[in-house]
Amino acid sequence: MPLTPDQQAEIDSLRSQPQDTLRTVAPGMEKHLYTAHPVLDHGFVRVVDYMGDDAAICQAARVSYGKGTKSVSNDEGLIRYLMRHWHSTPFEMCEVKLHVKLPVFVARQWIRHRTANVNEYSARYSILDREFYIPAPDALAAQSTTNNQGRGAALEGEEADRVLRILQDDAMRCYDNYEAMISDEGQQGLARELARMNLPANIYTQWYWKVDLHNLLHFLRLRADTHAQYEIRVYADAICKITADWVPAAYKAFEDYRMGGATLSARALDCVRRMIQGEEVTQESSGMSKGEWREFKEVIG
Amino acid sequence: MPLTPDQQAEIDSLRSQPQDTLRTVAPGMEKHLYTAHPVLDHGFVRVVDYMGDDAAICQAARVSYGKGTKSVSNDEGLIRYLMRHWHSTPFEMCEVKLHVKLPVFVARQWIRHRTANVNEYSARYSILDREFYIPAPDALAAQSTTNNQGRGAALEGEEADRVLRILQDDAMRCYDNYEAMISDEGQQGLARELARMNLPANIYTQWYWKVDLHNLLHFLRLRADTHAQYEIRVYADAICKITADWVPAAYKAFEDYRMGGATLSARALDCVRRMIQGEEVTQESSGMSKGEWREFKEVIG
Amino acid sequence: MPLTPDQQAEIDSLRSQPQDTLRTVAPGMEKHLYTAHPVLDHGFVRVVDYMGDDAAICQAARVSYGKGTKSVSNDEGLIRYLMRHWHSTPFEMCEVKLHVKLPVFVARQWIRHRTANVNEYSARYSILDREFYIPAPDALAAQSTTNNQGRGAALEGEEADRVLRILQDDAMRCYDNYEAMISDEGQQGLARELARMNLPANIYTQWYWKVDLHNLLHFLRLRADTHAQYEIRVYADAICKITADWVPAAYKAFEDYRMGGATLSARALDCVRRMIQGEEVTQESSGMSKGEWREFKEVIG
Amino acid sequence: MPLTPDQQAEIDSLRSQPQDTLRTVAPGMEKHLYTAHPVLDHGFVRVVDYMGDDAAICQAARVSYGKGTKSVSNDEGLIRYLMRHWHSTPFEMCEVKLHVKLPVFVARQWIRHRTANVNEYSARYSILDREFYIPAPDALAAQSTTNNQGRGAALEGEEADRVLRILQDDAMRCYDNYEAMISDEGQQGLARELARMNLPANIYTQWYWKVDLHNLLHFLRLRADTHAQYEIRVYADAICKITADWVPAAYKAFEDYRMGGATLSARALDCVRRMIQGEEVTQESSGMSKGEWREFKEVIG
Known part of the structure; x- marks a missing residue:
């Protein structure tokens, strides 16, 4: 379970207090606000805030004074045109802020997308929780024999058991030792910024991640792709669903021109x-x- | 007058329709939404949308599950700490989208701040309006005699009159010729993307400009500075006032540590x-x- | 003629002094160094410096200790693979610095590519030269009747003459008045930062522009495209030729996968x-x- | 020892082949090219390439046609002026490419500096080496009692021994298991992209890192600071020395205005x-x- 009762209570309290705003409201996104969508065994994605909707893309493209939309069908056509012709700046006018809990090795891939804002939980300052990603049986895959950076079928029988045991045991032992090293009972206690180095890359971290829609779609195109590593793809898939509810017209154009499309030489x-x-x-x-x-x-x- | 009755009506209609949201609402900012703050003779700054408030800065810094604030005074202390120690990422978690109308020569300085999103009115696609910046008498300044890139006292008498006449006449003549060249009455009509080259740099353009709070404050530090050119400084000043209402604690820390502070070698x-x-x-x-x-x-x- | 004898002498002197370096040298690029390639009537593109070559792309992709190349044919295959699969970071490992002289309205399009470094000639500090872009007869095009942001056939006869006269006269008059306003003979003299606002957008400016190869190729894909405005396309075309000499394998892959390719929905x-x-x-x-x-x-x- | 004989031979071969170039050559930097400066127990910093020198900063600031320098003392004055007044773009005109070997937990701090280009060794594609950072006795520090994210005095006696043993044992066991899991002898072999999750954060990775001088100095200001974690500070210190040889005037100004200076509120x-x-x-x-x-x-x- 990704959330403690306290955390859930904090979230519930936020969800129970709608306020008045003059800003653009995207109804499909309001329902996602704060809700933690579970990903992997301990991870999640939560929408913390957002700015804009489909109409905001058109409003910016037209540099308009008002809402920027004549009709929904006009807007859809314009959005498809902008997507087809690689006009990226109108899509940059929407923004989303997510709270994500994810294994460190996933975080290291994710952070390579530089055009985003990030605040990560600090393991210099705080103590990490004892939570590690242990793959479900069908995600425990063998090295691909044809693709140096891919994976093949799921491991079976003995080998699968052995690997799971290793991952669990090493995670627990490393975390036990992490706790032992930082403890200040009867000893000085190792600095947290050093002790964290003993933790394997499947430990969970979390961050706030804020990105504009153009860069989000670029992220999704690469990370929701079938060639992306499964463990980041499931996060991208969860965000795809959220995005489809947030900016339905933009997401549909994205599916047609990017996810379902292809660049031919x-x-x-x-x-x-x-x-x-x-x-x-x-x-x-x-x-x-x-x-x-x-x-x-x-x-x- | 920067806005036509139609534009004003569109804005008024937006301001009259508050909606429910679960997002963070910054009351001080809601009152600015859509209102066009006049700047220079025909320009303005309008808040089109925003994300976050003072509490959102702390929430991100703490990677928290809830609202992220224990108390307002705690938040103020944390914000001051973050500002003092150049922790920029929590401030990046707030975002603002402005609609700005400004002379082209101001736009050219402004755009040098690269970490922002921009949609400018296209003079390839559309016809620019006949609106030019003509300095008020006290802004019609002589070249500084001590600073190669500054200005000195206001021009006086004859010379001031002569300069004003030149600026007005050249603007009008160039615009008349712009219209004459693109007209398709009795002729083919020059392409707009070419005709615009005849327009002087004091013509007004407009854009949507979206930026996070960290980069906004950096912009304000440089452009609200006394060494900045007056014509961009008045825009920065207008945005300073808006920002002070939006994120009062962050703005106060900014005033103390950045605007009022100094770096000593x-x-x-x-x-x-x-x-x-x-x-x-x-x-x-x-x-x-x-x-x-x-x-x-x-x-x- | 874009260069004065003094400027040409400075360039010649730089070209006559080869020095020893241990860095990667791209022979095809050395021949371009400092040479001003003329573009439009007064503009140019000059290579001021560069970093890397085709082999450097592969070296980075392999995070290798040595030169990073087993054989030229291996490198070409790897480069094609990287381009096909949108691996952008190895291409970011090459960098080029150009000195460009260009009309202001072209500069305003160009600067929208944000991931680059720019130092522009300051018209707050310095006095601009009397040089304006006046289109050649075949570039003096009518507004397109089918595409709102395109151009059609060249203007003819009377109309072409009239437009040329307007562009020339307005440029000269505005520049005369610019000079008159900043003159300090018998008057205070208007500040340069203000006087420049009287200059039309076809005046030439210049800048140093530094960009990595990935972002350069992105710029070239958009600006060497047939839909780009002619006046920026000729700069992109000039840079395409330089790039083809600098990183021949990367440029060939770019031509196949980007310029000659297409994205299908x-x-x-x-x-x-x-x-x-x-x-x-x-x-x-x-x-x-x-x-x-x-x-x-x-x-x- | 950070380099194998093969790697050293590759480097030596590169160092023995000076070539002619017309580009700016920084003699102080040539001597660093390719040489691996050791950092921590298995890490290093190597200069792979560079662009520009002190004169190039001035050349760009002046948008000059030639070398851009009247005299060394003029250049120094200009560089100090640019640094003092936060003119960042001329410093962006110099670029450096480093090959760095560093522990993963250091890499995770480092990568937060987004305005840089990175190619990291891929543990999806390749097998990581058995190399872990184990702190030297004087770097094995206790948690600070006054600063939540700092460290205090070195651990002593028993406790130090115990911690070292833990770090070594956990690293070796995790790596043994990593090897056992990916082995394809008598089993399918776990995918590398999964097996890497078992490796603690003190394992070494390596990358190519390319950055402009402005952003490099920003990195150095934060990471060579006494409040930075020791393990990244030693990398920053090594790069400081290299930078001082590369652009001596800029580095001196940086020391005076940034490293030795302070911002007062x-x-x-x-x-x-x-x-x-x-x-x-x-x-x-x-x-x-x-x-x-x-x-x-x-x-x-």
Whole structure:
């Protein structure tokens, strides 16, 4: 369970106090506010705040004085146009602030997205909780035999048991020792900023993460992708659902043009043109490498 | 007058429709929402949206589950601490979106602050209005005789009249010709993206500008400074007032530590120590250049 | 002529003094160093400095200890892989610094690319030169009748003459008045920071612009595109040629995957699949809007 | 020893091949190129490439055609002026690329500086080495009793031994298990991207880190500061020495205005003025909190 009763009470109290505002309100997002969506075994994603909605994208694109929308269908068309033509600045006019609890090794991938604001729980200042990510059986995957940075089928039987035991035992022992080292009972107690170095990368951390919609969608495109590591993908998937409720038109355009779309190279476009003319194109006649051809075939079906 | 009746009506309509939200509401900011604060002769600053308040800064700094505030006085102390120790990320957790109308030469300085989101009115797509900045008499200043990039006293008499006439005539003539060139009556009509090149830099443009509080304060420190050009300083001053109403504790800390504070060099600190000991320090014995010494004396009084 | 004899002498002197370095040297780029490539009537692009080459991209991708290259063909394959899979960080490991002279209205588009370093010639501090962009006859285009932010055919006859005369006369008059206002002969002289507001947007400015290769390629994709305004496209074209000499493998991959490639939406991919199966797809049966369909047909041929 | 003989041989080979360049060469930096400066027990900092020198800062500030320097003393004065007045863009015109080997918990602090380019060794793709940071006896510090995020005196006797043993044993056991889990002998072998989660935060990683001089100096100000954690400070110290050789004038100005300087609040400046007048100011009469007053006294001496 990711939240203690105290934390849940704090959240419930916030959810029970609607206030008046003159700002744009996105009804689909209000229902997500503060609610902790569970991810992995101890993680979550919570919306702490947001700014803007679909209409705000159009309002900015038009630099308008009022709400910036003539009609919903006009707005949808404009949003699709902006997305198709890579006009990123109107999407930057929406912003979201999330509270995320996530394993450290996921946090290290996540933080590589630089155009965002982050406040992480400080393990120099505070003591980390005894919470570690231990993969569910179907996420305990073998190294891929074809892709150096991917994973294959789930481990089975003996091996799966052995790995789980290792992960659990090492996590517990390291945390026991972490506690023992920082304890000031009968000893000086090691500085927290040093003791944390004994903790494995599956320990949970948490942060506030604030990002604009353009950069959020870029994050989602890379991290909700099937090639992303499963453990970050589930966070991206949870955020996708939230985003779909927040800015439905923008999210739909994103699904069509980014998630469901594909970038074809000049060579690939040439092949497509030839194939439409009825030519039988092979890897050899395509001018592509084997890897490119395989990816091309996946796209073209 | 910066707003047409239509624009004013659109704004009034927005201001008359409060909605329920579960988000943090900053009462001091709600009253500014949409209102156009006039700046210079045709410009303005309008708050279009905002995210967060003083408590949100503390909430992020504590990565807390709830509102993040124990008491207002605790929050003030924490905010002062964060400001004093250059902890910038909690301030990044507040965001504001402004609609600004401003002369092009001011826009060109403003845009140099890169960590912000901008949507500018497109003069490729649309036709600019006939609105030019013409300085008020007391802003019509002579070149400074001591500072290559500053200005001195206001021009007087004849010269002031001559300059005003030039600015007005050139603006009007250039705009007449802009209109004449793009007109499609009895001719093809020059492309707007080309015709705009005939317009002087005192023509007004407008944009949506979105920025986090940390970067906003950095902008204000540089642009509300007495060394900033007057024409951008008046915008910064207007935003200072808005910010003081939005995040009063953060703004107060900003005033104390940034606007009213000063960075002293190692040499300057050494002089201060000697002066406190009663030593009579001169420029010669200070180790500073003349320029540094003059600036030091201004700070030390 | 963009350079004075003094400026040319300074450049020649720099070009005549090769020095020893242990850094990576890109021979194709050395030949461009300092040379001013003319653009438009008074503008130019000059390479002031650069860091890295094709091998440096691979070296960073491999976080290697040595040069990071096993063989040129390996490097090319890796670079194509990185480009195809949107791995941007290795391309960020190359950097270039350009000195660019350009009209102000072009500078205003250019500066919207925020992830770059810029030092612009200060018209608060210095006096601008009397140099204005006046379009060549074939660049003096009419407003497009189909695209609100595009241009159509070149103006002809009378109208072309009239427009040219206007642009020239207004530029000269505004500049004469600029000089008259800042003159301190027999008067105080208006502050430069104010006087510049009288100058039209076709006056030339100049800046140092430093950017990493990833962001440079992004800039080139948008600004060397046929939809970009001609006056910025010619700068992008000049930089494309320089880049092709600097990092030939990266530039080739860029041409294939970005400039010559296209992003197809989920809908568009679906149509492609149906067309390859032999189906006759029309706009109506495509599920696309008219605009999307037209753009799709342009890509598919 | 941080480098294997093979790695050293690669580096030596690079150092033995000077090439001709027309670019600016910084002699003080050439001597650092590729050399691995040891930091902590297994870490290092190596300069992989650089762009610019002191003169390049001035050249950019002046947007000059040639080398941009009249004389060294002029340049020094200009650099001091730019530093004093927070003109950051000319310093952004120098760039450095480092190869750094560092413990993961240090990397996690470091990466918070977002305005930089990073390529980290991928533990999804590759197998990490068995190298862990184990503090030297004098760095094995107790938790500070006065500062929640600081450290006090070194641990002594028994406790120090115990902590060292824990850190070593847990590191070795976790690494043994990491190897056992990814092994494909007689089993499928856990995916590397998962197995890495078992490794404690004192394991070493490495990356290429590229940053401009302005942002580097900002990093150094925060991380070479006495309040920074020792383990990142030693990296910052090593980079300070390199920077002093690379851009001596800029580094000197940085030492005077940033590292050795201090920002005083409005209240603090008021106290300074009163103290110079001979007044005996106490915490009570200062208007400062106890924390502020203590920090103020440290600065004022």
